[in-house]
Amino acid sequence: MEVSPVAQQGPAGLPWYVAGSQALGLACVVITGVWMGHYRGGYAWDGSSHEFNVHPLCMVLGLVFLYGDAILVYRVFRNESKRSIKILHAMLHLFALIVSIVGFVAVFDFHASSKIPDMYSLHSWCGMVTLVLFCVQWLMGLGFFLFPGASPWLRSWYLSLHVFFGLALFVLAVGTSLLGITEKLLFSIKSTYSTFAPEGVLANTLGLLLVGFGVLVGYIVTREDFRRPPHPEEEALSMHFKTLTEGESPISP
Amino acid sequence: MEVSPVAQQGPAGLPWYVAGSQALGLACVVITGVWMGHYRGGYAWDGSSHEFNVHPLCMVLGLVFLYGDAILVYRVFRNESKRSIKILHAMLHLFALIVSIVGFVAVFDFHASSKIPDMYSLHSWCGMVTLVLFCVQWLMGLGFFLFPGASPWLRSWYLSLHVFFGLALFVLAVGTSLLGITEKLLFSIKSTYSTFAPEGVLANTLGLLLVGFGVLVGYIVTREDFRRPPHPEEEALSMHFKTLTEGESPISP
Secondary structure, X not given: OOOOHHHHHOOOOHHHHHHHHHHHXXXXXXXXXXXXXXXXXXXXXXXXXXXXXXXXXXXXXXXXXXXXXXXXXXXXXXXXXHHHHHHHHHHHHHHHHHHHHHHXXXXXXXXXXXXXXXXXXXXXXXXXXXXXXXXHHHHHHHHXXXXXXXXXHHHHHHHHHHHHHHHHHHHHHHHHHHHHHHXXXXXXXXXXXXXXXXXXXXXXXXXXXXXXXXHHHHHHHHOHHHXXXXXXXXXXXXXXXXXXXXXXXXXXX | OOOOHHHHHOOOOHHHHHHHHHHHHHHHHHHHHHHHHHHOOOOOOOOOHHHHOHHHHHHHHXXXXXXXXXXXXXXXXXXXXXXXXXXXXXXXXXXXXXHHHHHHHXXXXXXHHHOOOOOOOHHHHHHHHHHHHHHHHHHHHXXXXXXXXXXXXXXXXXXXXXXXXXXXXXXXHHXXXXXXXXXXXXXXXXXHHOOOOHHHHHHHHHHHHHHHHHHHHHXXXXXXXXXXXXXXXXXXXXXXXXXXXXXXXXOOO
């Protein structure tokens, strides 16, 4: 069985969409960095508002950009073995998780130093739900797809749930970022926000770019002809599994 | 060709998911109504903050609940003709659009009376993008699917874009509602929000219920076995079209 040119090179247009997503995602990280670095006084780890500034940067880098890229690996690396891509997917998600946890620690530490109550806002509720479910999703993915215990039937049953909830949590992470932007602006520049202060316009633009990144990642992973076609050895394995479960001949068409 | 029992009754579980989505959606509308009615002084159309209160209620009713239900009609009405469902889908969306426009007028009218600048916040930017693209999406849907001009090839090409961007705009509407909740709380109860004031807890709960409604609607419309199967007469039409375009015999298996 030969791999078709489309399977090898990927469908036309896909590289442009992926490049666009990377441009948008990097722009989000850079603008968050500039916002916190230039307008909010830069970064530190001393319990001050400069420690708070680590929070947005880590969340946009971890739970949005790296999370989005971890989702995209199945579309980008089309000719690697499935197992290699699974490991890359899991590693990128783990990296996203570690960066996000640093971001969480930064904000809780800042709250503790400044005697600000925790977990009262909608942003904090959505953020906590996202991070906890993200950990659950990562562990479930590890257990079902990388550990050898799960049967092919169980893997196939969980796959659609993993894909749906993975994308839903990514969207929730983007939405939670927008809530964080709104909260930060109303805490910091409430009096000048309505006069279109440059900081407000920059942060609003960041919000729209985050939406753009989310929409583009969602489009790339859900577009039917962008899906990774099964490779010959996976086809053979899948045929073999079909034979075992349904009694069909592996050489039948 | 006989319609299978699954096609007639729908797959097991679907009615429960739909009932759950309706319970969540109605809870969102009722809680928004109670929040604005009980905590924010009720409704009026006099340029006061009571006119503002019409805005959240209309947006949650129109751009979230009715929009979500308009998406669900293809899963709920499985045995009606495709054309009837299309018309119901378009009518529900039109109703959602009218209710949303009333909500938009309410907030612009309140801003004008109270000399509050328009369109400076991330919430307003996201809301305007959502409403404008929703109008474009509605008109494109009307032109491609209800007017007779578009060729089957063009309809089929546009369908996947219509479905993706329809769902993306619905998610953006839910996200914009969460931004609105955060903005309203930080404008109205900033000093007591961090003490877990009942109004804040109610509004945060509304936010999580909106997320739940969005996730459930997204799950129902993307789950493969919940899709509406093609009906015999549509199959025949589709076969006829295939014959015309590909020269295949309509009676071939």
